[in-house]
Structures are given as C-alpha cells and as structure tokens.
Amino acid sequence: GDIQNKEMWEEAGRLTEEALKEFGAKFVIGTGEASFYGPKIDVQIKNVNGKEDSIATAQVDFYSPNKFDLFFTNQKGEKEHPVIIHRAIMGSFDRFFAFLVEQTAGNFPLWLSPVQVIILPISEHQKEYADSIYKELKDADIRVELDDSNESLGKRIRNAKMSKVPYVIVIGDKERDASVITVEGRTEKLEGVTLESFMERIQKEIKERILN
Numbered sequence: 001g002d003i004q005n006k007e008m009w010e011e012a013g014r015l016t017e018e019a020l021k022e023f024g025a026k027f028v029i030g031t032g033e034a035s036f037y038g039p040k041i042d043v044q045i046k047n048v049n050g051k052e053d054s055i056a057t058a059q060v061d062f063y064s065p066n067k068f069d070l071f072f073t074n075q076k077g078e079k080e081h082p083v084i085i086h087r088a089i090m091g092s093f094d095r096f097f098a099f100l101v102e103q104t105a106g107n108f109p110l111w112l113s114p115v116q117v118i119i120l121p122i123s124e125h126q127k128e129y130a131d132s133i134y135k136e137l138k139d140a141d142i143r144v145e146l147d148d149s150n151e152s153l154g155k156r157i158r159n160a161k162m163s164k165v166p167y168v169i170v171i172g173d174k175e176r177d178a179s180v181i182t183v184e185g186r187t188e189k190l191e192g193v194t195l196e197s198f199m200e201r202i203q204k205e206i207k208e209r210i211l212n
Contacts, residue, residue: 008062012083013039016060037063040086048102055095059086106164107186111206116143118165120156122172124148129176133169133195140199157184167202 016039020027027041040059044052061084064070074080100108110116117137121130130146137144145165147156153170160168168184175181175192183190183198190198204210 005063009039012060012062016041037061047099053095055099057086057088061086107166108164109205109209109211110166110202111209113164113166114143115145115163115165116202116206117145117167117169118160118163119144119146119169119171120153120160121146121148122153122170125173126171126176130171133171133181136195137199140203142199142202167198169198 017027017029020041030042038059038061040057042054043056045055046052062081064084065081070084071079071081108114119130119134119137121127127148130148134144134146147160149156151159157168157170166186169181170184171181178192179194180192181190181195181198182192
C-alpha cells in the first residue's frame with residue numbers, strides 16, 4: 001500500500017508487540033498472516049492430534065477509522081480517530097463447542113448441561129410424588145425433566161446416562177413414603193437425601209461453576 005499504510009502497519013505492529021511483552025506472553029511473529037487492515041494476535045492451542053488451532057484473535061486496526069471517518073473529540077476539543085480492536089474471544093462458536101465436547105466427552109458440568117436433573121419414578125405409583133419434585137426443581141430454575149415413559153427402569157436409567165445428564169433421581173415407594181430421594185450422580189450415589197439438601201448442593205455447584 002502507500003507510505004501512510006506502511007507507517008500505520010509498523011505502528012500497529014509495534015504497539016501489538018509491546019502489549020504482548022508487557023503482558024509477559026510468549027509469542028512468535030508470523031509474517032504474512034495478518035488481515036488486510038492490520039496485524040493480529042492469534043492465540044494458538046494444540047488439539048488432541050497435535051495440530052495447532054487458533055481459538056481467539058485480536059486485530060489492531062488503524063485503517064478502518066480513517067476510511068470510515070470514525071472519530072471522537074479528545075480533551076483538546078480536536079477530532080481524533082480511534083484505534084479499533086477486533087476481538088474474537090472464542091474464535092467461532094462451533095469450534096469452541098467442538099473443543100468443549102471433546103474436552104468433556106459430552107459430560108458438561110452441571111451449570112452448562114442442557115438437562116441438569118432427570119426424575120425417574122419406578123412406576124405410576126410414585127407419579128404424584130415425582131410430579132411434586134419436578135415442580136419444586138422447575139420453580140427453582142433447575143433444568144429438569146421427568147421420564148415416566150413405559151420403558152423399563154433399567155432402560156430409562158441407561159438413556160439418562162447416555163444423554164450425559166449429571167443427576168438422575170430414582171423414586172420408589174421407599175423414597176415416596178419417607179419423603180426423600182435417591183440420586184445417582186456421575187461419581188457418587190446419594191441415598192435417601194431430602195430434596196432440600198440436594199437442591200442446596202446443586203445450587204452451590206451451579207453458582208460456583210464447579211467443574212464436576
């Protein structure tokens with residue numbers, strides 16, 4: 001481009017490099033990989049196959065504010081062009097979710113799981129009690145489902161586990177009669193606990209973003 005563009009590029013490159021040094025980041029300079037309107041920082045990670053992917057980019061753009069006459073009024077009352085920083089923090093959403101699914105093998109932490117709890121009454125005899133538990137969890141903004149389909153309990157438990165639901169509540173006569181629940185988590189089983197204590201536990205997990 002013209003000399004002004006060359007100067008702008010050099011200035012943008014210098015500022016970008018300074019920022020990286022100040023931050024203490026390890027970096028390499030990749031010549032010829034920037035976009036047409038300015039140098040960029042690419043955050044690279046290695047995937048399981050050892051291949052490098054860019055997950056985030058930040059581009060320093062002196063060019064667009066001049067081209068589109070974007071300006072603000074500075075402290076001296078003068079018109080001044082800003083610098084635009086184009087940020088893609090997660091790269092693209094599909095790539096981000098691909099990494100997430102790969103890293104967790106689909107076992108999303110509780111706070112991120114589309115369905116957080118599933119309730120399985122053993123038979124129709126516990127339906128009323130199961131419905132009341134469903135309502136309490138739903139009212140507490142827990143993403144909950146109730147599976148009272150005609151499938152066997154074993155199959156319904158398998159389906160819930162295959163769907164990677166973090167907590168499965170199984171309700172039989174014993175639980176109904178004692179007003180408690182039995183919960184199967186990914187790593188432990190909670191037998192005969194109160195709904196209140198279970199809700200406290202999962203609300204803490206959600207609030208603190210626990211990676212279980």
